[in-house]
Amino acid sequence: MSQPSSTQGRQDVPLLDQTLGQAFDATVARWPEREALVVRHQGLRYRWRELAEQVESTARGLMALGVAPGERVGIWAPNCAQWCILQIATAKIGAILVTINPAYRSAELEYVLRQSGCSWLVCADAFKSSDYHAMLQTLLPELASHPLASERLPDLRGVISLATTPPAGFLPWTMLAERAGQIEVAALRARECALHDDQAVNIQYTSGTTGAPKGATLSHHNILNNGYMVGRSLGLSEHDRLVIPVPLYHCFGMVMGNLGCIVHGSTMIYPNDAFDPEHTLRTVAEERATLLYGVPTMFIAMLDHPLRDRLDLSSLRSGIMAGATCPIEVMRRVIEQMHMAQVQIAYGMTETSPVSLQTGPNDDLELRVTTVGRTQPQLETKLVGEQGEIVARGEIGELCTRGYSVMLGYWNDPEATERAIDADGWMHTGDLAVMDEQGYVRIVGRNKDMIIRGGENIYPRELEEFLHTHPAVAEAQVVGIPCERFGEQIVAWIKLHPGHSVTVEALSDWCKARIAHFKVPRHIRFVDEFPMTVTGKVQKFRMRELTIAQLEGH
Structure with missing residues (x-):
């Protein structure tokens, strides 16, 4: 009989009992003259x-x-x-x-x-x-x-x-x-x-499944320990130099990047104000960086950049790829052509500070491209079925996580908090996954229809409600379709009010003026009807199929 899809991370790694300020002061006291922060585009070094x-x-x-x-x-x-x-x-x-x-x-x-x-x-x-x-x-x-x-x-x-x-x-x-x-x-x-370390220190807004963004409220204990655990898996030390081209407003940059470096005494290096493959590659080479962070699309852009072959990236040893599934060929090239033999995959969400699962430095290539690793120290993971029961290993269930990393809650939104975190403290991620006999987890889908475009999480409901505010739009349905460059692209199916008209270009421009660029639909289709079930529910999977077929000219 297969064992249940439930694991506990190592318990022999103690958690830090500090505030961010205390951890920072300890590092300053220990290595006052070592380089802490390099900001290339501002010409600053501290x-x-x-x-x-x-x-x-x-x-x-x-x-x-x-x-x-x-x-x-x-x-x-x-x-x-x-x-x-x-x-x-x-x-x-x-x-x-x-x-x-x-x-x-x-x-x-x-x-x-x-x-x-x-x-x-x-x-x-x-x-x-x-x-x-x-x-x-x-x-x-x-x-x-x-x-x-x-x-x-x-x-x-x-x-x-x-x-x-x-x-x-x-x-x-x-x-x-x-x-x-x-x-x-x-x-x-x-x-x-x-x-004290259980006080709130950060609010990060995530796109809401029910429209408005929600403010995930994180404590010192949440994010400092997560930065510590991620860095510990990477073997971070005061001798390491980490290039951080991912945005700081995300946990990837501010927790896994900044706090991981602060608690381990490593150097934080920002190559530019936003990701640019040439700036990042030059920074790695000229700063003799030992680690590099990024989402798969960033690594693809760097691998394909003509400058890469002419730069010495041999100082690199590791890093993290997160935000989306990594194709095996991309991982192989990162290891071979960028010298990142120990590159790891991390999985998480803002509400869990963010990382709850991570591959290890010695995991083989297949595990690093087919799974998101195993449960981090001091955390628990389980996969549950529709009735909340823990499913057997090898079966699909919703991924839930519990432990020090789970947020305090959504800012001023107790109802949303109660929906996300159950009475036993389990954060329900909305991701569907499978756990193997060794405890490695593979993400197989999302039960909330979330779209991940270039590492950005986009919830269709939020976009649909926004599109409804256009005077010509009667109804909107949003889905994601596969995209080689960004992982997924946004498609909006639009029904117009009778007697109203708007062009694709005009609606796109209207969106660009009001919402973040990554949320603007790449494709807009005006339709008279949506594919529906007999009970009147919109069939989003059918919308995806029809859109893909149309774009491929079928």
């Missing part, structure tokens, strides 16, 4: 001692602004040195960092700021096609007046810009260092001493 000076100054500056423990401070910016500095500084003063997707447009930004009750927002001036200053000036016409009093965002007290000379109404980042002198070092130390 040793741990120098990074600590920036963090302390920022923390005291925030206290001078009146930021109290438990208050939310938002960061809306691409990868940069200030992102990392703010992450640690807010943790030191007991504030909760709200990480905002740099691709968000004004409607998404407004929702997140209002739902989280942010008191301060730190923003870049612009990123790619987004003019952050202009969007905020439209959203907050009162911004130029002090103190800020906005009807739309009543909790927001001000906006701090990373621009050298921000427009009227925006406070400059340098202001934090200028105000730091108003707060005694002893006051900061007293604030830090009053914190």
Whole structure:
């Protein structure tokens, strides 16, 4: 008789009992002169001692602004040195960092700021096609007046810009260092001493299965230990140099990247403000990096880049590929052509801080491309059937995880929290999986129809409700179809109101102006009817089949 699909990770690896600030201070004390952070596109390099000076100054500056423990401070910016500095500084003063997707447009930004009750927002001036200053000036016409009093965002007290000379109404980042002198070092130390590791330190917004994004609330204990465990599996040490081209607003960047390095004393290296294959390859070679992170699409872009053959990547030994399934040929090329013999696969979700399963450095190639590894230390995994029963090994069930990494809950949304985490503390991921006799888990599908495009999680329901706000749209259905480059692409089937018309181009442009680029449907089909079951349910699998057939010219 097959054993049940239930495993427990190693219990002999003790969890850390620290706040982020305590872990950071311990590393600074141990290796003050070692390189801590390299930000290539800003031309910045900090040793741990120098990074600590920036963090302390920022923390005291925030206290001078009146930021109290438990208050939310938002960061809306691409990868940069200030992102990392703010992450640690807010943790030191007991504030909760709200990480905002740099691709968000004004409607998404407004929702997140209002739902989280942010008191301060730190923003870049612009990123790619987004003019952050202009969007905020439209959203907050009162911004130029002090103190800020906005009807739309009543909790927001001000906006701090990373621009050298921000427009009227925006406070400059340098202001934090200028105000730091108003707060005694002893006051900061007293604030830090009053914190404990099970307090919330981060809110990350995930696309909602029922429309609006939900704020996964994570504690010091959640994310510091996850960064520690991921880094431990990789064998991270003070001698390692990790290139982080993945976005910091995701757990991949800020937890597995920043916190993994902070707790193990490794060097954090940001090659650019966003992923660029040439910048990343040059950074690996010129910085003599030992590890590299990325989603499969990033590795594919680097492997296929003409510069790769001309650069010396021999310093690499390992890294992590996550966010989507990795084709075996890609994994083989990463190992052979990028020297990443010990590259690992990690699986998780924002709500679990994020990693709950991970392959090991010595797992064979087949396990690294067909599974997402085994249960991490101090965590539990089980696969359950429709009635909640644990299924046998080899059978399909919903993946559930329990332990230190499970979030505190969704911010100000107890009902959604109760739906996601059961009474026994199990986080229900919505992913369907199979567990083998050795405890390795293979993801076989998703029971929530989530689309993963280039490492970004997109829930169709959220997009469908957004499309309904267009005056010509009567009904919308969204599905994902396979895409070689991004893993999946978004397809929207649209029924229009009688007497209304809109072109594909016009609807696409309307979306681009209002939502993040990765959520904009790649294909839009105007239809009179959707494929339905006899009971009136939309057949999304049939929509996928019909779309693929149409695109292939069948």
